[in-house]
Amino acid sequence: MKISSGRPAARLTLVGLAVAALVTGAGALVVHTTVASAASAGVEDEGANCAVPALPDAGSLPTSAKLPDPFKKLDGSRITAKSDWTCQRELIKKLSEKFVYGEKPAKPQSVTGTVSRTSITVNVSNAGKSSSFSASVDAPSGNGPFPAVVVLGGFGADTAAIKAAGAAVINYDPYAVGKEGTPRTNKQGAFYSIYGANSPTGLLMAWAWGVSRIIDVLEQSGGTVLRGDATGVTGCSRFGKGAFVIGAFDQRIQLTMPIESGSGGVPIFRGIPGEGAQSLSSAYGEQPWLGDAFGSFTGSPARLPVDTHEMVAMVAPRGLFIMDNPHIVNLGPKSASVAALGGAEVYRALGAGDNITYWSDIQNGTHCANRPEWSAPLQQNIQKYLIKTGNSPGSFHISSKAAGNLAEWRDWTTPTLSGSTSSPSTSISPSTSPSTSTSPSTSPSTSTSPSRSPSTSTSGGCTATASVNQWTGGFVATIRVTAGAAGISGWTVAGTLPSGATITSAWNANRSGDSGAVQFTNVQYNGAVPAGQYTEFGFQGTGTGTGLTTGCTAR
Template identity: 75%
Template sequence: MTTSSGRPRIHPLIVMLVAGTLTVAGATTLLPVTAPAEAAVLAAGVEDEGAGCAVPALPEAGALPSITKLPDPFLRLNGTRITSATDWQCRRAEIKKLAEKFVYGEKPAKPASVSGTVSSSSISVNVAHNGKSSSFSARVELPSGTGPFPAVVVLGGFGADTAAIKAAGAAVINYDPYAVGKEGTPRNNKQGAFYSIYGASSSTGLLMAWAWGVSRIIDVIEQSNGSILKADATGVTGCSRFGKGAFVTGAFDQRIALTMPIESGSAGAPIFRGIPGEGAQSLSSAYGEQPWLGDAFGTFTGSPARLPVDTHETVAMVAPRGLFVMDNPHIANLGPKSASVAALGGAEVYRALGAGSNITYWSDVTDGTHCASRAEWRTPLQQHIQKYLLGTGNAAGTMRISSRAAGNLAEWRDWPTPVLGSTPPPASSGPPPSSGPPPASGGCVATVSVNAWTGGFVATVQVTAGAAGTSAWTVGLTLPSGATITGIWNANRTGTSGAVQFTNVTHNGRLGGGQATEFGFQATGSSGGLTPTCSST
């Protein structure tokens, strides 16, 4: 299917949904990934695929309850949970609207007129909307060889290693975010190309303004003749404040095939709810330092638990496209523990969509210098470019979480991860059917997948009912010597080490024949070989 301009509606490169690899501080574990009926598309053909979704009225800030756990990314605003991959598009649209209203400010749709030029050395952008106009430009560096080339937009000239990017075969677009949204301005007098169009008192923060600027660059590339840069193979990267910008840019434009934020800190990847307890830059400091976040976020700096959205859902907005989050465990002010929780939480959406191999979080680095050029990242950086921008690689995503700053997802999660198929099950049919092992003739079957790192692991257990169904179930397993459970969700537990039993909670004990549910736990120590048993009544 093509648009009126002839551009493919979806990225032609399709990733095979194979088992992902999760490696944290040296330990490697194969992760079973359940694939939905459709393969995971790496990039969309439009900026916002969910623009046509009917999003219910959003709550007002004064009516928001305090929720200490991370919001359930699979829970719709109407209180029902999504059950199919096709549901995700409109659930993502809800998350987008929540994030715009309470965190970043609104990202306007494409302006009435966007024009410009693409050359081997620069891109010019001219925007006109509602009688107002603005313009800005970006510098282009081409790799060796013959184009057209994919390209990585580098915010502020401060992101992933540009030499490695070009050596991998991608162009570099050096984008100055300050031309679109200047720092050092008061919130009621914001300056730059974005605010020339939408007003100096716009409530939209700089991060979203910067994201808008990258989207307009992509518009111009799409309109060019395609001889220099490819219109459907764009990545984005940045470090520190520009890492915040890269994170938001990739989340809010689905044409971006690869998002690579680096050491983004508060207002970037770290979960807002975790920042106060980690000793990272406080939310009030991040909000006040620069108008990065939207004006509405000011009411949440002292009460992030009232936010109806958090950054694990910003991570999820990138799914199933490529995401490579690079972090620094040596600087607590950057909130690396909270960032690892955001990555692990968002990875659950990737896994549910059958795209678990498309996300990488890497904080296992030795050099503690902020925004250093790190040898550990060079090879995976080039592998990501090959996979998502060139279509010549298939390296699986990894989770290399440093033991210096490993967050505990179990402390923040009380929701299960569904297996999302291509179509929803019949109404009132209970939990979605399992696409794992065939159901037993009676009783139940339990299977386990593990995300492991040096010193800890997360285990997800799927319980599948036999033909007769269940009214209650019990799962038993024996943990390796030295392993201790530190947190659990969607099950009751007896014991924390050795032989442990798990039983259903109220909402997930009754399963129809062949139906499945999940629970999970996080533990310290080695995962070893976990062999669960299952019994039911």
């Protein structure tokens, strides 16, 4: 089955910069600039000047079934301050480029282009080679300047809702930059015209490079039509993979919204084989989406030194709204929920837990359909991150059909990082002075950030340990049932939910009760637990899970 179809931001000023602009008769603003003279509303890669240690070779990588610790440096130490994240993110970026996607080259030597209410043109030259491509623009009524959402491929995205929220739609044809249907040794498109048809960089990263060049032109245009400091990106299926990579690898993207991205997109690589999603070898071989180097990991993802929860984390603390489909196993929705939960731990550590939303609790299972469940949060995210008139908190809505369990995939804990997040103005604030009513707080709060609070209760031959991932309005609880000195053949966990909390779904257990006093019993396959060993189950709820109490009885 084939399902795919450490520097602060510079303000947008012209301070002695050699930028030439000409307004044409068609009303388009023509801009030309070079690397040395570009005015910028943001920074594509804030960690470009970080000293990243030598990366390991593929042959020396250890095998680990657990997700890599996103807070761990190559020397084994862990970051301790929020200001450390800039260079830690750069390390993750370099590992992702080397082993997963291929390298994203730095900004070319020259970028020229035009911006109008109907189109954008991009002309690029570098090292004696050049290429061009264009995108159409569909702007809302009014005079602008407008924030804009780049829509990949022209399907799956709710463009009517985007425009209704006040943002323009930039219709981007990724195939103009990296064409599908070509062999890895003869890749085609604007990217490969400059960097070579046999470049080891995959299409997803080439598409990301193309959007970065569009943003270059938007920045250079002076913001008279489209704002260069308020850009989002979205797409579905293969274009959801692209949207995910685009947002992860350009920190000028204020809002990233991948839809049903499937294997090679949001789902953790380590989880895909066990979930029954499109295999990694199939995703690698169907199209040259992933970098050439990934070919040696399709049968052994546990050797990868990175996984997609860290690409989720690369977006932090910027806005991220992941939309997923729990009805199609081939898309890997359970593995996607694990990636989102894992990445949310970095958001929380940075004090930006309000900035990530994951939503797979939907009724319609049709691939890439516009869904009513997503319409309101889509517009809320656009208003918050692009228009800067809202402050709706992020939330998790994980379908019981495809609920992953982060606890099964990690052996690391989330640290409490000191200080403030580095360069937050480039990530979550407008280029003008932020106000508390339109810019999310970077300080952690139990009422607005995901949190993980463990509690343990022992009785009757087993121990129940509860861990809670909390966000505004909801939570996911993971309960670990550990056998005592003797093995057990069954278990019952009784719990008391905090006032106002309600369970909406549960997995790996039978349950009675949705609020107040609740009870869980084992299902057929996880009742027998050997002495000293454990099994886990979980549930999702509304309200707050902090303060959940549990007790365990063996049968």
